[in-house]
Amino acid sequence: MAEFNSLNKEESQKRERHREEKLRVLQEEKEARVALMRRQQQALDEQQKAVDLEFMMKDHTIYQEPMLQLILDRKREIAARWGWHCPF
Numbered sequence: 001m002a003e004f005n006s007l008n009k010e011e012s013q014k015r016e017r018h019r020e021e022k023l024r025v026l027q028e029e030k031e032a033r034v035a036l037m038r039r040q041q042q043a044l045d046e047q048q049k050a051v052d053l054e055f056m057m058k059d060h061t062i063y064q065e066p067m068l069q070l071i072l073d074r075k076r077e078i079a080a081r082w083g084w085h086c087p088f
Helices: 002-057 067-082
Strands: none
Touching: 002 067
């Protein structure tokens, strides 16, 4: 009976170690996915920033109201998003 209890305890400890290892691996995989998603979001943000900067640099003075007002509003939104100074 003592031998059975000993084997049962060892098996229980083995299962517990296996469960802990599995949880550790799952946590590492989750952290890797989160890190990847952050890098992807940063890349998307940089792409959007480049598009926004290009829009900000374009000469829109050829437009008249009401289109000009829409363009200036958009420029203000972009400047606010990126923390840029907007002179208009």
